[in-house]
Amino acid sequence: MTLQFLGTGTSTGVPMIGCNCEVCTSSDPRDRRRRSGLHVSADGTSFVIDTPPEFRLACVELGISRVDAVLLTHAHVDHTAGFDDIRRFNTINGAVPMPAYGAEETLVALKAMFPYVTTAPNALGLFRPMIDFVPVKGRFRVGGCEVTPFRVEHGTIRTNGYRVDSPSGSFAYAPDCKSIPPESMDKIRGVDVFVVDCLRLRPHPTHMGLDESLSAIEAARPKRAFLTHLCHDVTHARLEKMLPPGVKPAYDGLVVRLGSNTLRGCDFARKGRSE
């Protein structure tokens, strides 16, 4: 199984419009962050989690030419604004409706944002996305992957995170959360790779700050963890030095391969949370 980050930034993206801070003007490409999304390919299946505003640009830049399904965490615009570009994959897939999985309220909001989507080919060609909306109630399968949704608290709303298990490994993805309830943590625990929200160093009302992210990782006990949904608080290089072994900041285009024997446990004992 291979994960590739379509984007790793918070809702403003980084650089932020009109900001001249150290991060927004950094020449390190890892400090340029599109809005957050993930591409997954596993055992002959290819799917994305969320369709952020730069979805098309990310697919072109990263060479993603196949998507069989879309999983949605929630309907905030930074995770959904690129949804229209699914129609290109409808064309590639031979006018097969694209399954879009999400919580009921997420799909209701998405249909209101994109009222012109259809479930059938358009008379004049595929100029509208063809979507098969699938409300998520429990575990489901995407190709050879078993997907387990879990609920997380994200300020005034709850969003879906997803755990994915395939014969070649497992990961959990929770890009927007302030806290993870115990019953959700039970579903995440022991994954190979845990990708979790880390908006900034300080706490935030609707997103995890660094200490909250590290506590969640410690509770989840993954082999490796990546921080995502980052703002312009700190450069990639500086954040990397603040993290314990096994935990890294994600960056746009980063490829994470599962199923290798190089996975090591996140070790909170060997190194402090900051230095």
Ligand SMILES: [Zn+2]
């Ligand atoms: Zn977001």
Ligand SMILES: [Zn+2]
């Ligand atoms: Zn800035």
Ligand SMILES: [Zn+2]
């Ligand atoms: Zn959000």
